[in-house]
Amino acid sequence: MRTILHSDLNNFYASVECVYEPSLRAVPMAVCGDPAVRHGIVLAKNMLAKRAGVQTGEAVWQAVRKCPNLKIIPPDYPKYLRFARMMKAICAEYTDAVESFGLDECWMDVTGHERGGEAIAGELRRRAREELGLTVSVGVSYNKIFAKLGSDMKKPDATTVITPENYRDRVWPLPAGDLLYVGPSTRRRLAARNIRTIGDIARSPRELLRTALGKSGEMLWVFANGLDQSPVLREGEGEAIKSVGNSTTTARDIVDDAGAHRVLMALADSVAERLRAQGLQGRTVCVSVRDCALYTTSVRHRLDHATALASEICTCAMALFRAHYRWERPVRSLGVSVSALESLEGDVQLSLFADARDRRYDLENAVGDIRRRFGHDALRRASLLGGGEIHFLKEN
Ligand SMILES: [Mg+2]
Numbered sequence: 001m002r003t004i005l006h007s008d009l010n011n012f013y014a015s016v017e018c019v020y021e022p023s024l025r026a027v028p029m030a031v032c033g034d035p036a037v038r039h040g041i042v043l044a045k046n047m048l049a050k051r052a053g054v055q056t057g058e059a060v061w062q063a064v065r066k067c068p069n070l071k072i073i074p075p076d077y078p079k080y081l082r083f084a085r086m087m088k089a090i091c092a093e094y095t096d097a098v099e100s101f102g103l104d105e106c107w108m109d110v111t112g113h114e115r116g117g118e119a120i121a122g123e124l125r126r127r128a129r130e131e132l133g134l135t136v137s138v139g140v141s142y143n144k145i146f147a148k149l150g151s152d153m154k155k156p157d158a159t160t161v162i163t164p165e166n167y168r169d170r171v172w173p174l175p176a177g178d179l180l181y182v183g184p185s186t187r188r189r190l191a192a193r194n195i196r197t198i199g200d201i202a203r204s205p206r207e208l209l210r211t212a213l214g215k216s217g218e219m220l221w222v223f224a225n226g227l228d229q230s231p232v233l234r235e236g237e238g239e240a241i242k243s244v245g246n247s248t249t250t251a252r253d254i255v256d257d258a259g260a261h262r263v264l265m266a267l268a269d270s271v272a273e274r275l276r277a278q279g280l281q282g283r284t285v286c287v288s289v290r291d292c293a294l295y296t297t298s299v300r301h302r303l304d305h306a307t308a309l310a311s312e313i314c315t316c317a318m319a320l321f322r323a324h325y326r327w328e329r330p331v332r333s334l335g336v337s338v339s340a341l342e343s344l345e346g347d348v349q350l351s352l353f354a355d356a357r358d359r360r361y362d363l364e365n366a367v368g369d370i371r372r373r374f375g376h377d378a379l380r381r382a383s384l385l386g387g388g389e390i391h392f393l394k395e396n
Pocket residue numbers: 008009010011012104105
């Protein structure tokens with residue numbers, strides 16, 4: 001049996017700010033995206049703000065209404081990156097199998113380590129406290145899914161052990177939405193079949209979940225029963241990717257530039273997020289258009305610098321679309337991809353003279369981080385609101 005740890009730094013952005021400025025511990029405080037730039041939302045909060053009811057992902061004005069003396073701090077991504085790397089270096093002392101999930105979380109495979117999973121968890125917690133001034137919650141289990149659930153169950157500064165003996169008691173009563181990859185829409189579809197807890201998923205017939213949700217339904221059944229076998233990936237494992245793209249068909253045909261812009265923005269958003277999640281940026285932006293007669297064209301443009309910014313990808317995609325699409329017919333489907341990929345590492349993030357572009361990265365990174373944990377619906381661009389749902393068909 002494997003021993004997998006999942007470590008999760010508590011209230012990460014807010015805790016890092018408190019390390020730099022300890023007086024912030026004494027007041028309710030939240031790290032928030034700039035209200036002037038569309039994303040006026042809470043990215044992280046400290047314990048006092050939490051007690052006042054402030055929630056991650058809510059609008060700043062809502063948070064302030066609950067907590068009028070809330071101290072608002074803008075995100076400082078390079079700072080968070082520095083602490084994330086220090087934590088990862090600590091983890092890497094115990095095993096070379098350390099797989100990051102967002103900035104503040106990672107899995108470790110410590111199977112066969114002489115000290116045992118629970119002891120290592122205790123040591124990670126102590127070292128995070130003493131060496132970084134942060135607290136971390138650790139889940140210890142025999143698969144990645146339960147280890148991640150464990151790190152969520154008790155915090156801050158706690159260890160939760162989930163074994164083949166206790167998982168029915170500890171995991172099964174939890175809401176289905178706590179399971180990794182169960183976002184709001186999956187949760188709704190499960191609830192429609194009266195599947196509300198992780199135990200409900202586990203006890204449902206596997207075929208029923210496949211019928212209801214396809215392959216991912218089956219995957220959830222495997223997860224809920226503790227049967228996940230997926231390995232903790234080492235740095236640089238996984239296939240080399242040539243391009244990152246996304247395409248979509250909207251419920252109604254797109255009939256004008258404004259409609260196209262709305263969809264291209266959503267696509268650019270998701271492509272940029274996936275690029276950054278994989279530590280990549282790219283130079284070539286490609287737009288593909290399929291009209292309602294099912295004619296497909298695609299055009300591409302090479303930028304003078306590589307990017308993983310949704311705003312830049314969208315601007316380029318829209319310029320391509322305007323320059324090449326003549327509106328002879330309404331548009332059925334649009335796609336955006338970025339290729340000519342290179343590593344994002346060490347380029348923009350650590351610049352001492354943060355310019356506007358760096359600040360956009362800070363914000364998009366922070367937003368992406370929240371979405372990874374709370375689901376894509378947690379934060380939506382204002383330009384997408386009110387336009388109906390966009391269904392992503394394909395990721396490549
Ligand atoms: Mg965390």
